[in-house]
Structures are given as C-alpha cells and as structure tokens.
Amino acid sequence: MTQVSRTPLADQAADLLLTRVRAGEWLLGGKLPGETTLAAQLGVGRSTVREAIRRLAGRGVLDARQGSGVYVTALDVPDEWGDVLRRADIVTVIEARTAIEVEAAMLAAQRRTPADLRAIRRALDARTLPGQSVQEHVDADMALHRAIVVASHNEVLVELFDGFVPRVRRTMIEMLRIRPTASERQDQDAHAAVVEAIAKRMPDAAVRASRTHLDALKAALS
Amino acid sequence: MTQVSRTPLADQAADLLLTRVRAGEWLLGGKLPGETTLAAQLGVGRSTVREAIRRLAGRGVLDARQGSGVYVTALDVPDEWGDVLRRADIVTVIEARTAIEVEAAMLAAQRRTPADLRAIRRALDARTLPGQSVQEHVDADMALHRAIVVASHNEVLVELFDGFVPRVRRTMIEMLRIRPTASERQDQDAHAAVVEAIAKRMPDAAVRASRTHLDALKAALS
DNA sequence: GTTACCATAGTCCTCAGACAAGTTGAGGAG
DNA sequence: CTCCTCAACTTGTCTGAGGACTATGGTAAC
Numbered sequence: 001m002t003q004v005s006r007t008p009l010a011d012q013a014a015d016l017l018l019t020r021v022r023a024g025e026w027l028l029g030g031k032l033p034g035e036t037t038l039a040a041q042l043g044v045g046r047s048t049v050r051e052a053i054r055r056l057a058g059r060g061v062l063d064a065r066q067g068s069g070v071y072v073t074a075l076d077v078p079d080e081w082g083d084v085l086r087r088a089d090i091v092t093v094i095e096a097r098t099a100i101e102v103e104a105a106m107l108a109a110q111r112r113t114p115a116d117l118r119a120i121r122r123a124l125d126a127r128t129l130p131g132q133s134v135q136e137h138v139d140a141d142m143a144l145h146r147a148i149v150v151a152s153h154n155e156v157l158v159e160l161f162d163g164f165v166p167r168v169r170r171t172m173i174e175m176l177r178i179r180p181t182a183s184e185r186q187d188q189d190a191h192a193a194v195v196e197a198i199a200k201r202m203p204d205a206a207v208r209a210s211r212t213h214l215d216a217l218k219a220a221l222s
Numbered sequence: 223m224t225q226v227s228r229t230p231l232a233d234q235a236a237d238l239l240l241t242r243v244r245a246g247e248w249l250l251g252g253k254l255p256g257e258t259t260l261a262a263q264l265g266v267g268r269s270t271v272r273e274a275i276r277r278l279a280g281r282g283v284l285d286a287r288q289g290s291g292v293y294v295t296a297l298d299v300p301d302e303w304g305d306v307l308r309r310a311d312i313v314t315v316i317e318a319r320t321a322i323e324v325e326a327a328m329l330a331a332q333r334r335t336p337a338d339l340r341a342i343r344r345a346l347d348a349r350t351l352p353g354q355s356v357q358e359h360v361d362a363d364m365a366l367h368r369a370i371v372v373a374s375h376n377e378v379l380v381e382l383f384d385g386f387v388p389r390v391r392r393t394m395i396e397m398l399r400i401r402p403t404a405s406e407r408q409d410q411d412a413h414a415a416v417v418e419a420i421a422k423r424m425p426d427a428a429v430r431a432s433r434t435h436l437d438a439l440k441a442a443l444s
Numbered sequence: 445g446t447t448a449c450c451a452t453a454g455t456c457c458t459c460a461g462a463c464a465a466g467t468t469g470a471g472g473a474g
Numbered sequence: 475c476t477c478c479t480c481a482a483c484t485t486g487t488c489t490g491a492g493g494a495c496t497a498t499g500g501t502a503a504c
Binding site: 009010016044045048051065066068 | 458
Binding site: 230234268270273287289290 | 485486487488489494495496497
C-alpha cells in the first residue's frame with residue numbers, strides 16, 4: 001500500500017545518487033562530477049543537488065571539500081536500522097511492534113511499580129485532553145505506549161520501541177489526517193483496558209487487551 | 223586560537239542545531255522555528271540553514287515537512303544496535319527475543335509455505351546430528367529458530383532476530399560448555415512441538431509451545 | 445448545531461544568479 | 475631543476491523570487 005507521497009526533489013536526488021554510488025559508478029574515494037554537472041544530469045537546480053549531497057554527507061556516504069570536489073567515503077552504508085523501517089510496509093512494522101508491545105504489557109503487569117502506574121495513568125489521561133491537534137494526539141498516544149514499555153523494565157524492549165516510533169508516528173499522523181479517528185471513544189476504552197490489566201497485575205489480560213488493540217490498528221491500516 | 227575555520231558554516235550550523243536538540247530545547251516531535259528565523263538566530267543565510275537541516279535529516283534527527291515545519295524525530299542518534307545488546311543482561315535479551323519469536327511463530331503458523339516447512343523440518347533434524355561440537359549444535363539451533371522467523375514472512379522481525387543472534391549465540395555456547403545440556407531430549411521435544419504447531423497451522427498452539435520453550439531457556443540462564 | 449467550502453497567512457521547496465573561498469595544475473622566472 | 479604566480483575549476487554562501495503545501499479561521503449552506 002504505497003500511499004501518494006510527495007517526495008522532495010532533493011530527497012529523490014539523494015536516493016538516485018546513493019544508488020549510483022552503490023552501483024560502483026564512482027570508486028571508494030573517487031570524485032563525483034561537479035555540482036553544476038550533476039544538476040544538469042539530474043535536471044534540477046544546483047541548490048537541490050547541494051541539499052542532496054548534504055543529506056548523504058550526514059549519513060557518511062559523501063564528503064564535500066571546498067575547492068576540490070565531492071568524494072565517496074563509504075560504498076556500503078551499514079544497513080541503518082531506520083532505513084529498514086522506512087522501506088518496510090507499515091503493516092509489517094505494526095506486526096513487529098505488536099510483538100514488542102504484547103510482551104512488554106505482560107512484563108509490565110508483573111513488574112510495574114507504583115511510580116510506573118502513575119506515569120501510565122497520567123499518559124492515559126493526556127490522550128484525551130481537549131483541543132489537541134492531530135500531531136499532539138498521536139504524540140500523547142505514543143507516550144502512553146512508551147510508558148507501558150518502560151514499565152516492563154526491559155531496556156532492550158524500550159530501545160526497540162523507540163526505533164519504531166518515528167516510522168509509526170508518521171503513518172499515524174497521515175492516516176488520522178486523511179480519515180479522522182473513526183471511534184476515539186472505543187480507542188480510549190481499549191487503551192484503558194490495557195492499563196487496568198497492568199494496574200491489577202493481570203499478565204494474561206494485559207496480553208489479550210494489548211493484542212486486541214494492536215490487531216484493530218493493523219486492520220485499520222491494511 | 224583556531225588556525226582557520228576549516229569547517230563550512232553549514233556544518234557548524236548543523237552541529238549547533240544538534241546540540242540544541244539534544245539539550246531539549248525542542249521536545250521530541252516538536253517544531254523548530256522557521257528557516258528565516260533560524261537563519262537570523264545563527265547569523266547565516268537561509269540556504270545554509272537548509273543545508274544544515276538536510277544534514278541532520280540524513281542522520282534521522284530532523285524531518286522537514288513542506289507547508290508545515292521542521293520537526294524533531296529523534297533526540298539522539300540511536301545507539302548502535304550491537305552496543306545495546308552487548309551491554310544488556312542476557313535475561314533481558316532473552317525476553318526481547320521471546321517477544322520476537324512468539325509473534326513470529328504465530329505468524330508462521332498462519333503464513334508458512336510448503337517450502338518454509340521443508341526448511342524448518344530440515345533445520346530441526348540438523349539439531350540432533352551425531353558428533354556435533356557445542357558450537358555446531360548452537361548454530362544448528364539458531365538456524366532452526368531463524369527458519370521459523372523467516373516463515374513469518376515479516377522482514378522486520380527477521381532483521382530484529384538477526385540482531386540478537388551474535389549475543390545469544392555467545393552466551394549459549396558459554397553456558398553449554400560450563401553445564402552441558404541437562405535434557406537434550408526434552409529440548410528437542412520442545413522444538414518439535416513448535417514445528418508441529420506451525421505445520422498444522424495452529425497459531426495458538428505455536429504461541430504456547432514457543433513461549434514455554436523460551437521461558438525454560440530464560441529460567442536456565444537466570 | 446454541524447458540515448462544507450474558501451480565503452489567507454505561514455511554511456518549506458526549488459531555482460537562478462552572483463560573488464567569496466579554497467584547490468589544483470600548468471607554465472614561467474629564477 | 476625548484477619555486478612562484480596565475481588562471482581555471484570547485485565548493486561555500488547569500489539573496490531574491492516564485493511555487494506548492496499546510497494549518498487555521500471565517501462564512502454559508504444544510
């Protein structure tokens with residue numbers, strides 16, 4: 001499900017350059033054509049080419065030296081974790097997220113401290129504050145989910161979850177913009193169910209509530 | 223004093239912005255001031271600010287959205303994945319691995335192809351070949367688990383699992399050297415149960431068998 | 445009251461041109 | 475031959491101008 005995504009020219013140019021670098025068009029340490037030449041080749045303005053180069057420079061692929069040229073500093077970018085997620089279908093990401101969160105909910109129900117529970121409850125309330133923009137609502141939602149993962153007291157799970165946040169956040173905002181929340185009330189109830197199970201230290205109930213909620217999300221995105 | 227300001231203004235601006243982001247000047251998901259405002263603050267031109275933003279976008283810290291603004295997508299460059307796992311307690315890693323594998327087993331039971339099943343069965347048999355060294359046995363074990371994850375047909379889960387392999391493999395080998403497998407027969411049965419559930423397309427049974435097996439492993443390592 | 449539409453301001457995106465600053469290599473002076 | 479100068483080329487920076495998109499608020503119709 002590839003949604004219409006208006007990718008900026010500079011980003012397209014960056015992707016194009018990266019593929020050419022990976023294809024070995026310029027050797028490691030080799031020099032790219034001048035900015036003006038590249039601009040003509042790609043059919044974009046020089047500033048756009050410069051931004052594309054900057055983007056790749058930020059990832060460690062290219063290095064621009066004033067007066068000299070632009071050089072290739074790395075042929076193969078270590079499969080950046082963010083890239084994998086960016087390329088992946090959102091449904092695939094949600095499934096992986098489900099794996100993390102269901103386990104986290106179970107552990108949270110076993111290990112949560114009173115302080116964890118307070119933080120979770122506070123995040124739950126923040127989800128329904130009036131006068132929120134779409135973005136704020138999504139951020140509040142992510143904060144609640146994160147609080148639950150934190151309560152699992154497993155740093156690896158937290159790290160994994162944090163890796164998902166940018167990708168999921170983007171998609172959620174896009175989706176809610178196109179099709180505003182169908183049943184916010186139902187959504188809040190689903191979240192409350194997870195929180196209650198954690199509060200009452202009921203791991204199985206937490207697993208069920210969490211999975212139900214995330215399966216619904218997955219269905220909405222399919 | 224500095225000899226010359228060899229670093230381009232755009233790179234200096236990028237570093238400055240990253241510092242301010244890390245300092246928490248803008249919250250995660252927060253919006254930065256407009257390009258013109260930032261240019262005035264930093265005392266550089268607009269295009270320079272744009273290049274700085276591009277650079278940070280390439281690193282996954284910022285995200286520019288046309289018509290809306292520039293947003294913070296990560297407070298810090300994500301820690302190198304391997305480092306996190308190397309530092310983490312092995313039990314913590316096993317818990318995360320449980321999250322991945324239980325979900326993968328469920329999906330595999332739904333989606334496995336005949337070819338997947340053949341590969342899984344082959345890996346299961348390879349676990350018990352006679353005359354294996356400890357290392358070979360562990361590798362065969364990991365291969366089986368990986369085949370199951372692959373059968374989930376979820377590339378993100380596979381990527382996550384592969385990230386775990388080195389850390390888990392090392393610990394397993396150490397453990398088996400110190401205290402040779404107490405009940406290899408029981409272990410093989412546990413694996414067979416998971417495989418059978420996947421073969422018969424029974425997701426719930428796959429979940430139960432997988433969790434039981436991994437909980438036992440966790441207990442053995444605690 | 446609710447919804448749909450529209451206008452508007454604010455934002456990022458792209459381009460073009462100009463000049464500054466740095467690097468390189470060729471060719472001349474010694 | 476060595477060293478110096480200089481011209482050509484490259485990236486760095488700034489400015490100005492539109493274009494495209496987003497978010498917000500008001501207005502009218504239902």
